[in-house]
Every structure is written in C-alpha cells, then in structure tokens.
Amino acid sequence: MQYRRANHKGGCYFFTVNLAERKKTLLTDHIDCLREAMKHIQQKHPFVVEAVVILPDHGPAPPLPHFSLRPA
Template sequence: MQYRRAFVPGGTFFFTVNLLERRKTLLTDNIELLKQSFQHIKQAHPFNIDAIVILPEHLHTIWTLPETDTDFSMRWRLIKSTFSRGLPKDEHINKTRHSKNERGIWQRRYWEHLIRDEKDYMNHVDYIHYNPVKHGYVDKAIDWPYSSIHKFIRNGMIDKHWGYDEKIGMKAFGERT
C-alpha cells in the first residue's frame, strides 16, 4: 500500500515528530538549537506555528501553511537537517543510513493529520498542551516550559489552571491517574 499525504493549500495540520532513539533527550537538551532551526526555516519558508510542545524525544505541533502552499514535507526535512547539523556526530548510524549519508537523529517519517474543523483543532491543541502531563514530566501543563500553553494563557485563550482540578487533586483532562 502506498502512503498518501493530504496536500491542502493553506491547510492546518497536526504533526508528531520523533527522535530515532526514543530514550534520548536531544530536543530539550538542545532547545535553543531546535528553536533556531524552526526560526531559520520559518524565515525562508513561512508558516504559522499555532501550537507546539517539545518533549525530550518527540514533539507535537499544529501548523497553518500559507494560502497557496502545500509543502510541509520540505519544511520538516529542512528543520530536521538544520537541527541535526548543529549536533556533534556521536550517534550510532546503521548501514542503511550511512549509505544514504543520513544521520541517526530523527525517525524518517512523522505523523501528520489534516485538521478538519474547529472541534478537531481544539482537541489537538488540548492534546498538545496536556502531553507533558500525560508522559509524567509535570503534574500541571503550565509547569512544562517548552509549550505554547504559556502563549495561550498570556493571550487569555485558556486559564492558567487548565488541565488540573485542585479540588480533587487529579488531572482534569485526559485519563485519570
């Protein structure tokens, strides 16, 4: 079966992008390099980052592309390669990657989902912001520093207590613990 991507001009997409070695913490250990990689590519090939969370070994984000543009694949390729070039070459590289002159930093593929409507959009924004809690990095989404939740709170789009119910001492979004 051939994999097919949705190419929609000006589309809004949810992405999950993973490191090849999921035990590594390269993304948060090198957060400034990752931010610079995003900024550099955004300048050359504009797109809007609607929401994002960066965890040690993967990230989730929602992008909106320019009105006539469909090429998120090129942007991801450039972001990944820009980030990788800034890291020392000390990772294990298997024969296949070596023969293709690839680094062993990122998984080749990524998950993308075309956002269908406002409800779908908000569900994915919530998923992004709650992800550090889901993975056990923090008890409250606001406590994770590498998240657009801080922008959403600053802009009055969500409350600073979003995702946590102080009265019952449990996470109020997602699964109970």
C-alpha cells in the same frame, strides 16, 4: 523514503518528531537548536505556528478508576 505532501493553501498540519533512541534527551537538551531551525525555515517558507509542545518522554496516562462512570 517517499513523503506524501498535501499542498493546500491555508491548510492545517500536525506533525511529531521523536528520536530513534527514545531514552536520549537530545531534543530537550538542545531545544534552542530546534527553535532556531524552525525560525530559519519560516523565513524561507512562511507559516504560522499555533502551538508547540515539547515532551521529554511521553506515554499513555494511567487509567482513571471507574473511567466509564465519570461525569462527562
């Protein structure tokens, strides 16, 4: 697998992580390991994290009734 990496000073990046077996809870069960891994990498390659969101499972929200008529 080849990854394309943009290497722009001051760039802003977004990434997602998910498990191959989406029913597994490895990421949320071991969130401390993910946190420590991020700290370890941050020491070698300094970067700023503005936000992190960990979702146990996610999908589209149910449609709102009369969505097209709701006020903006």
